Amino acid sequence: MDLPKSSVLFVDDESMILDALKRVCRKLYATVFTAHGGHEALEIIKNNQIDIIVSDINMPNMDGITFLEKVSKISPESIRIILTAYTDVNNTLAAINEGKVWGYLNKPWDNTHLINTLNQVIEFRKIMVERTLLKEFKPRDSFPSIDKFSGFVGSSAKMQNIYQTIKQCAPCKASVFITGPSGSGKEVAAQALHELSRRKEGSFIALNCAAIPAELMESEIFGHVKGAFSGAHSNRDGAATLAHNGTLFLDEIAEMDIILQAKLLRFIQTGTFSRVGSGKVEKVDVRFISATNREPDKAIAENKLREDLFYRLNVLPIALPPLNERGSDVVQIAEVFLQKYNQIEERNYQGFTPLAKKLLRKYQWPGNVRQLQNLIYSAVVLANEPLIDEHIFASILNLSDEQLSLLLESEDVAQIHEKATDSNIPIGECVVTDGKSFQDNSKIYTLASVERKTIEHALSQCNDNVVKAAEALGVSPSTLYRKIQQWQDSAS
């Protein structure tokens, strides 16, 4: 598990001491911050992830013990160390015993001892963080069992219908016409039809009619003989020959040249064709599957697709639903892609945070499964926590903060109710606004107020331990810190 570089904050009222500490710590594998006193340090802690805090005791305005006590509330996971003269020993021991600080360093310090101690603390903290993460996120050897059907992942009712249709259509010879938006899995469906058919020992030949230039298409389908056109240096088999006893998948059929569509129609009707440049008629046994992401009626009206060809190909229609109509299939598919890209990129992401999953379920997915696939691959490359969170997704999808909250907002109330039920806390008792319980049905509460009260309640139940409260609420600690920070910002 790769953890990011640690960060250390030194707090002292004397600039010379801070400069000296900074110089010594160049040897440390850590980002070093300095602050001239408690108030400046608290600002830094609010705006940055600080792992280790080393503070002087005797400082004007706010003494070191009071400062570190405050830190223990807002950043309980950070390791707090006192930099102290021997004369402060009683204060120091009391602070350690009360759990306000983790340990102390002597002032004046020995450079080597200082670096060694901080390195040990960095190591110690890493182990603690790893332990917490491992406990919190329960790393697993395998992801939860996923419903799969011949290349498809997902168990929504709509996809169950599709699987049923594929199972019924696969054994027949009749042509199948697959429609569905771009990236919705039309080729996966075509392959499933082939794999589940009696032709599975034969070849599955896919031709993307949009990707091949019109002048080459005829030769791609039917092959050519040597000398048929300039560049035809030898005989070449086309897809029709290669798919003999197998399946020919004509993807993006409405992009095929309309004149060639007439030749294709003849081939489908008779099973016979001639290679380009040859008069010899050949016969093959091919099952046709075609697909388009256009609406066939429109494509016919626009003269992109021959009507007679369409009716010939559209014996068994299959219409794939867009990803955003497949409910939580999206999360299952994302989990499978996560496993795949974890393996390819040698990463070990354990899954997604609850809000990241919510984003996956709420997003519209204009590019369907292919877009989801690309998103997960990017996240695996760009994220650096064991769980992938909603912010990584939002940044890859280019969503503003406002768009992200709008996207996540709609289910919030339900989620809060779910969580209260999960933790057996009666909602009316745990979430109170303006002195009224949420069981008061006459009042409508804003989502923001419900959220804030819920978080405040969780914090107070967990003795202000942000990590525990975050765990209880099912969000990451960083999300909670961000929210607390926002309230503090708007209050100041």
Ligand SMILES: Nc1ncnc2c1ncn2[C@@H]1O[C@H](COP(=O)(O)OP(=O)(O)OP(=O)(O)O)[C@@H](O)[C@H]1O
């Ligand atoms: N239900 C699914 N489960 C897992 N992976 C899927 C699923 N549907 C599609 N995919 C994957 O998504 C990607 C796009 O699927 P596919 O190429 O079949 O879509 P398409 O509809 O044929 O796209 P286009 O319209 O652009 O030709 C592929 O990598 C495919 O393996």
